[in-house]
Amino acid sequence: DAGVTQSPTHLIKTRGQQVTLRCSPKSGHDTVSWYQQALGQGPQFIFQYYEEEERQRGNFPDRFSGHQYPNYSSELNVNALLLGDSALYLCASSLRGAKGNQPQHFGDGTRLSIL
Amino acid sequence: QQPVQSPQAVILREGEDAVINCSSSKALYSVHWYRQKHGEAPVFLMILLKGGEQKGHEKISASFNEKKQQSSLYLTASQLSYSGTYFCGTENSYSSASKIIFGSGTRLSIRP
Structure with a gap:
């Protein structure tokens, strides 16, 4: 039973560039959430996708956008990269339940470094 | 509103007990607990959905006090x-699209 997989594991970009990160959810999961984790901090919620639509969004600018495909996989796109975007980007999948959010299963993340 | 955890760090000797607290300034619908080891993904420990509920996971348990808007993790x-x-x-809040x-x-270090 494959868990959450993210690619790439590491990425180095320069300011102003654009980046796309990918995530395949755990088998059987239909909801994908993206988080940004700075060093020594907790994961910060970026947005959540379900049924190919953005359902919830955190306090992130429009430079951060996403997509979910019919097979539930998801992408996170960041435009006009800033030095402050350097972080670990985590994808978490879950199964939408009747009682709100369910346990989230995290991938190992993509370490993004901006030079 | 980000919940506040305390303490920020704790150092224990093997066999000792610890309590980690989590409090919110807003009413809570649920509380999730995760553990993350250095360089790894966060791993789900437990979720508490009801006020006053206490759940356990091996020797790790947690409580959730809705009125006080806080949860505690016991190791x-x-x-x-x-x-x-x-x-x-x-x-x-309760919502099928909640975040x-x-x-x-809280950084926990265990020494032999």
Whole structure:
């Protein structure tokens, strides 16, 4: 039973560039959430996708956008990269339940470094 | 609103107990607890959905007090494998599209 997989594991970009990160959810999961984790901090919620639509969004600018495909996989796109975007980007999948959010299963993340 | 965790860090000897607290300034619908080891993904420990509910996971348990808008994680007879950073995540409302807001974490170090 494959868990959450993210690619790439590491990425180095320069300011102003654009980046796309990918995530395949755990088998059987239909909801994908993206988080940004700075060093020594907790994961910060970026947005959540379900049924190919953005359902919830955190306090992130429009430079951060996403997509979910019919097979539930998801992408996170960041435009006009800033030095402050350097972080670990985590994808978490879950199964939408009747009682709100369910346990989230995290991938190992993509370490993004901006030079 | 980000939940506040305390303490920020704790150092224990193997076999000792610890309590990690998580409090919110807003009413809570649920509380999630995760553990993250250095360089690894956060791992789900437990979720508490009802006020006053207490759940257990091996020698790790948690309580959730809706009225006080807080949750506590209890680690008893700590083992070396318990080392890592513990995060609480809170949901402030019931919604099929709710989001989890994480605290800044409590770093737990266990010494032999």
